[in-house]
Amino acid sequence: MFSFGYFLWREWHLILSATSIDENVAANSVVANFSTIDPDAGNTFTYSLVAGTGSTDNAAFSIVGNQLRINNSPDFETKNSYSIRLRTTDQGGLSLESPFTITVNNLTEQNIINGTANSDILRGTAQDDIITGFGKADLIITGDGRDSIV
Numbered sequence: 001m002f003s004f005g006y007f008l009w010r011e012w013h014l015i016l017s018a019t020s021i022d023e024n025v026a027a028n029s030v031v032a033n034f035s036t037i038d039p040d041a042g043n044t045f046t047y048s049l050v051a052g053t054g055s056t057d058n059a060a061f062s063i064v065g066n067q068l069r070i071n072n073s074p075d076f077e078t079k080n081s082y083s084i085r086l087r088t089t090d091q092g093g094l095s096l097e098s099p100f101t102i103t104v105n106n107l108t109e110q111n112i113i114n115g116t117a118n119s120d121i122l123r124g125t126a127q128d129d130i131i132t133g134f135g136k137a138d139l140i141i142t143g144d145g146r147d148s149i150v
Contacts, residue, residue: 012088013036013037014088014096015034015035015036015037016032016033016086017032017033018031019032019102019103021070021105023104023105023106024075027072027073028069029073030067030068031061032067032068032102033066033068034047034063034066034086034088040090045066047068047086047087048086048087049061049084052099053099054084056082056083058084058085059071060082060084061084070102076104083100083101084099084101116134118136119137123143126144127143132150
């Protein structure tokens with residue numbers, strides 16, 4: 001007599017709504033929302049950052065409900081990606097862990113050019129500039145970038 005065991009394959013997926021964030025956003029900005037696909041209808045899930053393969057930068061993030069938040073304003077020139085490891089757990093205690101890479105989008109930096117209380121010649125650069133004159137009559141010369149004059 002033979003006995004056969006049956007195995008039910010459960011297809012889980014932990015999904016982030018985004019895996020990149022613009023540089024220079026405010027601290028505690030939302031990077032992504034979590035969702036979990038699970039074959040059991042009606043399950044509820046909690047999310048956590050966990051140690052393991054790919055968890056190098058977990059300390060740079062926090063989780064609030066189903067949101068991943070970055071603790072400090074990211075700067076592409078300092079760090080252009082983060083490695084994190086996340087866990088989703090259903091109300092029955094079953095869980096799935098996955099590593100993710102969060103990339104930082106490099107944005108064109110704007111130069112800020114401020115005049116003084118005197119008459120100034122303010123010259124833009126090849127970058128995008130914000131040029132602000134003060135007090136007296138200023139001569140403002142824009143550069144090659146997309147400049148804003150205040």
